[in-house]
Structure formats: C-alpha cells, structure tokens
Amino acid sequence: MKQFTTRQIVLLGVLLQASITLVHAPAQAADYANQHAYWTCMVAAIVLCLPIYVVLRIRRRFPDQDMLQAIVSSHPVLGRMLLSVYLIIFLIIFARDLRIITDLVQVTLLPLTPIVVISLIILLTLVFMAKGGISTIVNMTEVFVPLMILTLLTMPLIFGRNMDFAVLRPFLHPDVGGVVKGSWRMLGYMADIMMLPFVIFGKNYSPRSAWLGHLTGTVFLVLIVLLAELVIGVPILSRLFYPSYELARQLQVTDFLDRFDLFVGALTVPTLLTKMGFDLYVISLTLKRMFAPAWGNLIVWPVGLLGYVCSFMLFSNIVQIYEFSREWTVVMVMFFVFMPFVLWLLLRPKRKEEGGGDRPSGEKQDNRQKDQLGGRTGHAHL
Secondary structure, X not given: OOXXXXXXXXXXXXXXXXXXXXXXXXXXXXXXXXXXXXXXXHHHHHHHHHHHHHHHHHHHHOOOOOHHHHHHHHOHHHHHHXXXXXXXXXXXXXXXXHHHHHHHHHHHOOOOOOHHHHHHHXXXXXXXXXXOOHHHHHHHHHHXXXXXXXXXXXXXXXXXHHOOHHHHOOOOOOOHHHHHHHHHHHHHHHHHHHHHHHOOOOOOOOHHHHHHHHHHHXXXXXXXXXXXXXXXXXXXXXXXXXXXXXXXXXOOEOOOEOOOHHHHHHHHHHHHHHHHHHHXXXXXXXXXXXXXXXXXXXXXXXXXXXXXXXXXXXXXXXXXXXXXXXXXXXXXXXXXXXXXXXXXXHOOOOOXXXXXXXXXXXXXXXXXXXXXXXXXXXXXXX
16 A cells, blocks of 8 residues: 655645635634735644644654554553543534534525434445545545635636725735734634644655645635635625635626536535545544554444534534634644644653563564554554
8 A cells, every 4th residue: 555645645734724714714804804814814824833843843753653643652541641632622623514514515505405414414425434544535635625726726717807906905004903813713723734643644744745735725725715805895705604605606607607606516515525534534543542453443433423413512503613713713722733842842752672671472563563564554544
C-alpha cells in the first residue's frame, strides 16, 4: 500500500478547513466585520500557524506514529485520559456537522422529507465511508475538492458585472473590534484542520503538505467571502444562514441554465459528507487507540448512532449552532491551539533497550511490528 502524497494531504487540509466553514460562518464574519469580513479568514489562519508549526515539531519525534499513538505511547494512563477528552470534542464536532448538513439538505433539497429520515440516510452513507478507512476518504477528497476549487475559479467569470466593488469601501479602515470578533467565529470552524495530524502518520504530514493545505484552504475561504460580499452585499450577507447556497443561486449561465446552483450543490454536498466521514473515522480511531487492539470496524456503527442522537440532543435547531460557535471557539482554542504546545513539552519517544536489556515479549513485538508496518504504509486502519 502506498503512502499519502503531498497533493492528498493538501486536499485533506482544504477539506477540513474550508468545507463546513463556508456553510454559514461567512455570515457571522460579515455581521461583525462588515465589508472587511474576508480579513477574518486571514486573521484566524495566522493564529492557526502556531499550532501547525508545533505539531510539525512533534512529528519529528514520532515519524512512524500519528498523534493519537504518540500520546498513548508516551504516557499510557494520562494519555488515555487526554484522548477521552479529545473523543468528546470529536464527537461534538461530528454532531455539529451532521446537524448542519441535515438542515442544509432539508432547506435546499428535501423540504418535505422528515429531518430524522434525512439524518439517518446521511449517517448510513458516513458509516460505510468510515468503514472503508482513510484511503476511501482520501480518494473521495481527490475527486470532489478539486472540482469545488475549479467551480470557485469559474464563478467570477459567470458573475461578471454583478460584482460591485464599491461595497468594500473603505478598504483600509476596518473596525478592529469587529474583525477580531468575526475572526473568533471563523477560528471555531477553521481549527478543524488540526484534526489531520491525529490520523496521518508523521512521515506523511510533511511541512510542505501542511503549509500548502493551510494556505490553499485560507485562500479558498477568502475568495468565497469576497464573492459573497461583492455579489450579495454585506447587509444581506450578514442576515443569511446559508450564504454560500445563496451565492450559488445567483449563478445563471444564459437563459437555459438558470438553476446552476443544482450543479454546485451536487459538488458541495458530497464534499461535506466526505468531511463528516473523516470526523466519524477520527472518533472510531481514537477509541481504537484508547483500547487497542479492540473492535475495529465494529465500533463505527455505535459511534455513528451516538453522534446521530447527540446532533438532536445538543442542537434542537440551526439557530443554536449559529450561537454555539462563540462558546465553542473557546474549546477549540484550548485543545487545538494551546494544547499542542503542552504536548510538545511532554511527549518524548521511549528509548529502546539494546544489548542485554529486557526485551519485550513476543506479543508486544508483534504489535510493534504491526504499528511499524502501518507507519510504512501511511494508513491508520480501524
């Protein structure tokens, strides 16, 4: 089995950072930063540069392990306690994303279908995706993320004269407080890119792939927010729940393709499903790292059903998710921005005994060989 390429890691970074973020975070940014909403993406990206740099330093110590393995191998007891906290965070992220895409599909595509049925259909898709492993998710990412980027690059050509650059004035006199508040909302979604090193082995998570993925995802978000401001307008943009969908509705190619938003939706929904499949895979892999060598694929269904229940218990409607992003950013900053610094100070690989020292038992040697084989293939299996 081949290792991951730089292109694949870059596309995964774009998927995690930009897919769910573009659903309704641009409206929250515009509500605070007004015409400088696109600045919020850049400010949040600058903040995320610090934990990415620290994680890249950690991966040098554990080239054959992902972050989950590194935490458990360095501190078996405290590491599993920390993984239990991360497990709850990953579960809330999965429940949030499931609720967001369920409401989006109901509002835009299936308004007469009960929301419970829509969510179950989505969950069924995600379970089979997560059971396929990280290779399945990467393959889907290679299909849909480049198509989304290509669609974004063609949007300015289609909008043409519908873009009003006067809405960006004044260019260099932003409301600093508003930009900071908007960046705070953006950071809660863009920080999902920090889930990537928890799955990808150190050898594959290279500096080039990490920085290119972060940069590409940031540029993608900046362009989306800019297009939404230029086409929809800041006053309307700040009052929308799904600004990206409304932006797609403005697309019209001649008189015969006035529903071009259906084509964009056909690309957006699978991309969002792929991101949620990654969420479910991370949760299942975390459980496996905590209780290895237990279960594997058997835990995907129970975890998916738990996330399904939590999506309705934690968020009764989309408005609660909209307001929840303010408090949720505090959690993301604690565990995805500050915690990597703590891990960098605490995580150290254990020294291997040589010569006449105590050697591990045959069972431990077999497990170590399996871990090394997984590191060489670049895949974290369930």
